Amino acid sequence: MTAAPDGDDTWDVVVVGAGPAGSAAALGALAADPSLRVLLVDRADFPRDKCCGDGIAPHVLDILADVGVRDVTEGWEPLRQLEIANRHTSVAGRLARPVWVIPREVFDARLVERARSAGARVERRRVASIEERDGVVVIDETVRARVVVGADGAHSVVRRSVVGDAAGRSPAALAIRGYVPTPPDLRGLQLIRYGDRRQPAYAWCFDRGDGLANVGYGEFLPERDAGSLSRRLLLEQLERLIPGSVADGVQWRAHHLPLSGLRWTQPSGPVLLAGDAAGLVNPMTGEGIFYAVLTGVAAGRAAAGAIRQGRPASAGATYRRSVQRALAGHLRHTWLASRLTRHEGVVTAGIRASSSDRRVFDDLVEIGLGRGRITPRLATGLATQLSIARTPSGRRSRTP
Numbered sequence: 512m513t514a515a516p517d518g519d520d521t522w523d524v525v526v527v528g529a530g531p532a533g534s535a536a537a538l539g540a541l542a543a544d545p546s547l548r549v550l551l552v553d554r555a556d557f558p559r560d561k562c563c564g565d566g567i568a569p570h571v572l573d574i575l576a577d578v579g580v581r582d583v584t585e586g587w588e589p590l591r592q593l594e595i596a597n598r599h600t601s602v603a604g605r606l607a608r609p610v611w612v613i614p615r616e617v618f619d620a621r622l623v624e625r626a627r628s629a630g631a632r633v634e635r636r637r638v639a640s641i642e643e644r645d646g647v648v649v650i651d652e653t654v655r656a657r658v659v660v661g662a663d664g665a666h667s668v669v670r671r672s673v674v675g676d677a678a679g680r681s682p683a684a685l686a687i688r689g690y691v692p693t694p695p696d697l698r699g700l701q702l703i704r705y706g707d708r709r710q711p712a713y714a715w716c717f718d719r720g721d722g723l724a725n726v727g728y729g730e731f732l733p734e735r736d737a738g739s740l741s742r743r744l745l746l747e748q749l750e751r752l753i754p755g756s757v758a759d760g761v762q763w764r765a766h767h768l769p770l771s772g773l774r775w776t777q778p779s780g781p782v783l784l785a786g787d788a789a790g791l792v793n794p795m796t797g798e799g800i801f802y803a804v805l806t807g808v809a810a811g812r813a814a815a816g817a818i819r820q821g822r823p824a825s826a827g828a829t830y831r832r833s834v835q836r837a838l839a840g841h842l843r844h845t846w847l848a849s850r851l852t853r854h855e856g857v858v859t860a861g862i863r864a865s866s867s868d869r870r871v872f873d874d875l876v877e878i879g880l881g882r883g884r885i886t887p888r889l890a891t892g893l894a895t896q897l898s899i900a901r902t903p904s905g906r907r908s909r910t911p
């Protein structure tokens with residue numbers, strides 16, 4: 512039995528999974544009440560690698576700053592240029608706010624250390640079972656908690672224990688990533704190149720700024736075709752879209768991305784789900800760290816509030832309301848945008864619209880990386896480009 516520090520055999524909060532969502536949950540709880548006894552467990556020792564594009568949106572840093580965490584990007588170069596392309600067109604522009612590309616081996620370990628410094632106990636443990644019993648959550652028959660935050664990623668054990676088989680029915684994508692020496696012409700750049708297979712399908716090359724770039728390719732994975740995407744196919748697509756990016760690659764890893772849908776659900780009760788465990792990855796871009804940190808902090812705060820009131824089981828409902836306030840509108844818009852961008856013509860129109868109007872470019876970035884919505888000017892830009900594409904002359908030539 513892992514006992515809480517003061518000998519009480521029940522922890523206030525146990526967080527399962529110490530990725531960005533889990534560390535953020537521990538930080539959120541301890542920022543709300545530093546006296547809470549918080550246990551953060553992960554099946555891995557940190558630092559550990561995590562298959563990811565390593566792109567850190569500025570919004571992530573805003574949320575971390577709210578819980579007193581700064582300087583997590585120290586030593587890494589901000590990236591300011593983004594290029595988005597498909598086989599018909601492209602747009603390149605300066606980002607309104609810089610992003611960072613930091614290997615998750617570094618970024619996640621930094622967050623775990625911040626959680627530890629804030630007062631969390633960090634332990635290695637692979638969680639296999641969660642059960643609510645007599646007003647307490649029991650983990651693996653040995654650890655007891657008033658509130659549990661499930662932040663154990665795309666194949667979450669905690670999620671399965673609270674929502675059952677529904678967990679397997681969410682839309683998903685599969686993506687592979689590796690590291691290559693940054694090609695000289697792609698230095699200082701985040702490059703996204705859409706392919707022509709099932710959308711969303713794109714390859715990326717994100718310069719880390721230390722001589723290496725994170726490269727990868729991913730695409731939508733229909734439930735009925737779950738086994739259809741081989742490593743070979745993913746690498747072939749990457750090479751096709753960004754020639755020369757595969758041969759010198761190292762540390763290839765592939766992983767699922769649980770894409771968000773039209774609705775998001777969180778059961779009432781003392782078990783909260785955050786990040787990938789909550790099925791929250793942007794269905795257009797595959798961005799998930801922002802949602803992970805946002806929902807992690809919200810889960811930690813909801814847990815702290817419910818414990819303070821002596822009603823740990825109210826945490827689920829409080830947390831659900833807080834995430835809905837923060838994300839419900841945005842999730843509806845990303846769902847719609849992901850449906851529309853299954854058509855290549857819409858992707859082309861979006862790229863052209865953002866090439867014609869800098870503010871549309873910023874709106875698109877905001878939907879892809881933050882909490883943006885389909886703004887009226889983005890909708891107008893899309894409609895204009897789609898109607899131009901339908902005219903007999905095909906398309907116009909206008910410089911960005």
Ligand SMILES: Cc1cc2nc3c(=O)[nH]c(=O)nc-3n(C[C@H](O)[C@H](O)[C@H](O)COP(=O)(O)OP(=O)(O)OC[C@H]3O[C@@H](n4cnc5c(N)ncnc54)[C@H](O)[C@@H]3O)c2cc1C
Nearest residue numbers: 528530531532554563564566638663664686786787799800
């Ligand atoms: C190829 C690829 C590229 C991506 N690129 C980007 C990108 O550039 N930017 C971006 O924002 N997002 C990106 N994402 C999405 C992003 O990686 C995830 O959304 C993000 O990692 C979610 O964080 P998390 O903390 O919820 O889960 P994770 O980071 O997956 O952390 C979960 C943790 O739980 C632990 N765990 C799992 N099971 C157990 C268990 N049973 N017991 C104990 N511990 C357990 C794991 O060891 C892990 O440390 C990408 C994803 C993929 C696959």
